[in-house]
Amino acid sequence: MAERPHALAGLKIVEVADDIGGEFTSLLLSRLGAEVVKLEPPEGSPTRQVGPFAAGRADADSSLNFWCYNSNKKSVTADLGSAEGMAALKDLLADADILVSTLQPRALKALGLELDGLTQTYPRLIVLSVTPFGLTGPWADYKSSDLVALAAGGPLISCGYDDHAIPPIRPGGNQGYHSAASFAQIGAMLALLDRQKTGRGQLLDVSMHEACAVNVELANPYWFYPRINVHRQTCRHAQPSPTQPALFQCADGRYVYFALILSEPKAWNALVRWMETKDMAVHLTEPAFSDIAYRQAHFQEVQELVECFFLVQDSHDAYRDGQAAGLPVGVLNAPEDLFADEHLQARGFFQEVEHEGVGKVVYPGPIYRFSSFEEVPRTAAPRLGEHTAEVLGAAVKTIEEVRA
Template identity: 30%
Template sequence: MSSNQTAAGGRPLPLEGIRVIDLSHVYNGPYATFLMAMAGADVIKVEPLQGEHLRSRGDLGGAALPYAMLNSNKKAVTLNLKTGKGRALLLEMVARADVLVENFAPGVMDRLGLGADALLQRNPRLIYGSSSGYGKTGPYRDYPAMDLVMQAMTGVIDATGFPDQPPVKAGAAICDFMAGIHLYAAIATALYERERTGAGRVVEVSMQEATYASLASNLGMLYLRGDEAPARTGNRHGGLGISPYNVYAAQDGYVVLNSPGDHHFRAILDVLGRPDLKTDPRFLTRTTRVQNFEAVDELIETWTRTLPKDEIARRMLAAKVPCAPVRRLAQVMNDENMHARGTLQWVDHPELGRVVLQNSPLIFEGSERQALEPSLPLGASNREVFGDWLGHSAQELEQLQANEVIGPSR
């Protein structure tokens, strides 16, 4: 199995030498293992013969780019875990691996005879990481879970939207990705521990629990106001504790402003050309501005409507006021900051053409970033993994393929 490259002169990436068996699908687990690959680990993505859900959904809902985004730098093998021989091959991999990641519904791995206990018996140094909607224990464990469902159950949907409108989901798949990065975090912690104790661990993350803390502002307002707390505050602060804090209409779109400090607001008044209002008792302190937030918002929006959003942001940022245009996704994808830092990169993907892919948001200073290797076609690493690494002959691989234990070798 080829080791990852390290740049001349730089330190190796921290997970260099770690081998990960990745049984996960869609966003949650694959994001965790993507971050491992970009931190230097060898990740072997194990898919059923028809490919994982996200790969097989590529035709319609735009899943092709998400698959590519989350599966760079992974080996791709196919394996039928419903066959005894398929499970035996997985155990061969587990014996040589450091980490196994899965996000099946609770109980699926146990029913296959591949539960955490069985795998740690095979390899006591294994870190077994799993993630599900509600966790392996507790009364909701068998409820089906997807991002939309979890946004409803965690309170994110009820907390999002305008007070006089129906609730609306957050546009980003936050429960999936919050779980995925928490899963990475738990596994990295267990790897640290294993260096000290020699022992593996079973770690677990639920989407529900991984999302809870992000509603801190809203929970704080509920504590403060009880039944009088509004379910949602539109674009105002989730705790209604800061003003100005809103999305304001511009000539050509929208801008946001967040002005927590009194000095911020005085700077805003200078930008608006209204220094005379600095002594207006409605605007003197955060407390009085919150009490008069409609007047604050009207003052600001009357001005923002007259200018383009980028110009507003430019003037406010020059005055050190937290401000930004509400950007379209096409702009985000081309963000000069993330491209300059190397976190976003234009890549020629063999299947998708020229696309923007992400490198890791985890920056390890002193190491060169992992070079982005585009996601591979289904089963592309079968020969390398089952043949070169596990040592099965070409003849055996042919037989495994004939018996639908693995897919075609390339």
């Protein structure tokens, strides 16, 4: 059987990024098989200084955060503030398909770099700018972070607890940066399709602020149409009015998520039958509870019985039995619980990657699973300047030579 290609095999990307938004954009493309050359300043990207660090070594080559977002890349060092560094960038762009940049307008002006000009110099180049607030507008040079983006863009107000005396809670996982990167990847693919038709690249301006502003779930439609604000709820979608709690504690102390929907007859009947198998349906089988309005009027009564029902079960038993009954029940996992998740194990989601001097490190596995393309194996994030000589030529000093 002939070897299947990678989806973006042959595509070259140059990354000039100092935050997770740009790094994750390039990572998504590298996981499709594109070659990504990460151009860093001689001291390294600021993200190399973000902990936690492998084996407690707080140095540029030990950041687990950096490893996560920069696997499958090559690291080249050059000072863009120097003539040599700018020449190195232009050399890289000569045969590149995409430039991923997080440089904001003030930084671009200081470097004498015009992104529009690059598309003129390199007609086939797609210049993908991923910045906090975009390349234009009064906030174009403002600094940001994942928390600032979620707050300014709107999602944060919907995240938190029923008790509104507690401020909104930032969700984990760098969701602001990831939202921008996801839109950037989609934009890059559209620009590549357009280049197939026209033969020309273009400048694509992606704003993390705007990506977050359209990623607020129910808040936008509720405000745009009936002019109603939604309110945050504990582990539930933000809504104009409070909805019933959906977390239930089990006998082992863990919680399951179960959206108790009283208005849907099929779900209600499935729940009652499930409760009957453990002799805990009590009076929910009475004819009166077949009426939706009656169930809703006696919601608190139903809620208490369901709470007792889950309290006598192990969380994983409740999860499996609930799913077998056709009900949307899920166990609340902490991140570390995922390593033992039988489904992720069966799909081979986690992969071990060898890191020099550290040994094997566990990474999240395939982002994409194509039937027509070969899976791209995950490789270790590069050491600072590891590929400078390889990519730019032997005349350029590697970071190891500089350190020596």
